[in-house]
Amino acid sequence: MGFQKQIGRGWGCGEKQGKTCCQGFCQKEGIDYEETFAPVARLEAICILLAFVALKGFKLFQMDVKSAFLNGFIEEEVYIRQPPGFEHPKFPNQVFKLQKALYGLKQAPRAWYERLWKFLVDQGFQMGSVDKTLFLLKHGKDLLIVQIYMDDIIFGGSSHALCSKFFEQMSREFEMSMMGELQFFLGLQIRQTPQGTFVHQSKYMRDLLRKFEMAYALPQMTPMSTSTALDADEDGKEVDQKVYRGMIGSLLYLTPTRPDIQFVVDLCARVPRESHRTAVKRILRYIKFTxxxxxxxxxxxxxxxxxxxxxxxxxxxxxxxxxxxTCQFLGTSVVSWSSRKKSSVATSTCEAEYVAAASCCSQILWMLATLRDYGLTYGRIPILCDSSSAISVAKNPVLHSRTKHINVRYHFLRDNYQKGMIDIVKVASENQVADILTKPLDLETFARLRGKGSGR
Incomplete structure (x- = not known):
């Protein structure tokens, strides 16, 4: 920090949880900051990493950067008032000019990320071409993988010596705390065993049931009955929206490890009535069962x-x-999935299935680019679809006269099929795993597809 003459755009300074924190909130875009956001890892990227290291037999470790945002250098001119009790005796009316970020600055996350990735690149790491939070270091035949999520860093590799060296390098540059083997990350409980890696949220599930007084409720074997038909229910009894939104938000936090409830949670999030609260309680009773x-x-x-x-x-x-x-598998376990309502009405079953396949293709292409950073290459990636008409449209460009109603932007599915990136394959409806993400199913079908999705 350097002294400057007092100006009108002053900032306060306080203490927050032991960290220096700016107060005032008077920053203006284009004057005090240009960019505020730092890239963070996607859930799919974390799942791909877990699947990859499980197969390779690597062990993942976790470390935390103490006061991470205080490490970033800022480029803009930002001034703060002298903290109470720390005024300079000769210059009590002047301000500090910041050289490094403080907690509370809008550009603090960006500044920290830039400091970190520059350090890692200087150490010989290669940044992921798509996932900018992924860094890889190849040393002969050994590989070290580092995944960044703000101030949380998980890493692992084929050489224990390489992992130890990395921690020593980080400790010399930043104030670090080693947290040992990866066990808890972003609310996920992770158990690494010689047989593989298990990701779950069992503690959160128990807390969730106690929070909404469902710990002693009668368990259910499916999250939604096939006879349940949720509609607007305009004549239904209104419910406390604050409590209802809390239930939906809590369940959404559970979906990163429970794709089997993704569809029903999204369905119940649309209109809050008494019938919808009953459906939400059915989901909680299913969680009690599993x-x-x-x-x-x-x-x-x-x-x-x-x-x-x-x-x-x-x-x-x-x-x-x-x-x-849609859902995507790496080996036998699902690493990415999506359940979404289309923004417009589909005029045919063929169009609906074709749009779903196009969405799956988009995610596959992103995963291919990410896996390429791991050194993996693939030929045609099969996309399993149970609609013969959608498969025909994807494979036969001559059918354009009967597909004019399909938005042009979805035809990149056909383009990637012709380029040899993906293949559209017919699958029997009873083996369509993505079915669990589109509608309520009977117990036998639901249990069978759920087992495939969990890797069992």
């Missing part, structure tokens, strides 16, 4: 890539829009 469920990434699996896509045409009873679901 408190230890999670995702398995097996050590004896493969790194083959596979996608599933499905759509429930006009499945929404409110606006008749289609719900499509």
């Amino acid at each position: 408190p230890e469920f999670g995702l398995w990434y097996y050590a004896d699996s493969s790194l083959s890539l596979l996608g599933f896509s499905d759509s429930d045409h006009a499945g929404c009873r409110i606006d008749r829009r289609s719900t499509f679901g």
Whole structure:
């Protein structure tokens, strides 16, 4: 910090949880800061990393940077008032000019990330071409992988000596705390064993049931009955929206390890009525029945890539829009999934299935680019679809006269098929894993598809 004459744009300075923190909130974009956001790892990137290291037999470790935002250098001119009790006796009316970031500055996350990635690149790491929070270091035949999520850093590799050297380098540059083997990250509980890696949120599930007084409720074997039809229910009894939103938000926090409830949680999040609260309680009762469920990434699996896509045409009873679901597998375990209602009404089943396959293709292409950073290459990636008409449209460009109603932007599915990036393959409806993300299913079908999705 350097002294400057007092100016009008002053900032306060206080203490927050032992960290120096700016107060005042008077920064203006283009004057005090240009960019505020730092890239953070996507959930899919974390799952890909867990699946990869499980197969390779690596052990993941975790470390935390103490007061991470205080390490970043800022480029803009920012001034703060002298903290109370620390005024300079000769210059009590002047201010400090910041050279490094403080907690509370809008550009602090960006400044910290730039400081970190420059340090890692100087140490010989290669940044991921797509995932900018992934860094890899190759040393002969050994590989070290580092994944960044703000001030949380997970790393692992084929050489224990390489991991120890990395921690020593980070400790010399930053104030670090080594947290040992990766066990808890972003709310996920992670158990690493010789058989593979298990990711779950069992503690959070138990706390969730106690929070909403469902710990002693009667368990249910499925999250939603096939006879349940949620609509607007305009004549239904209104519910406390604050409590209802809290229930939905808590369940959404659970979906990173529970794709089996993704569809029903999204469905219940649309309109809050008494019937919807009853449906939400059914989900909680299902969680009571399956408190230890999670995702398995097996050590004896493969790194083959596979996608599933499905759509429930006009499945929404409110606006008749289609719900499509996609999931992508690395080996035998799911690493990415999506359940989404289309923004417009599909005029045919073919269109709904084609749009779902296009969404799956988009995610596959992102995963291919990410896996390329790990040194993995693939040929045609199969996307399993149970619609013969959608497969025909993707493979036959001559059918354009009968597909004019399909938005042009979805035809990149056909383009990537012709380029040899993906292949559209017919799958029997009873083996369509993405079905679990589009509609409520009977117990037998639900349990069978859930087992495939969890890697069992």
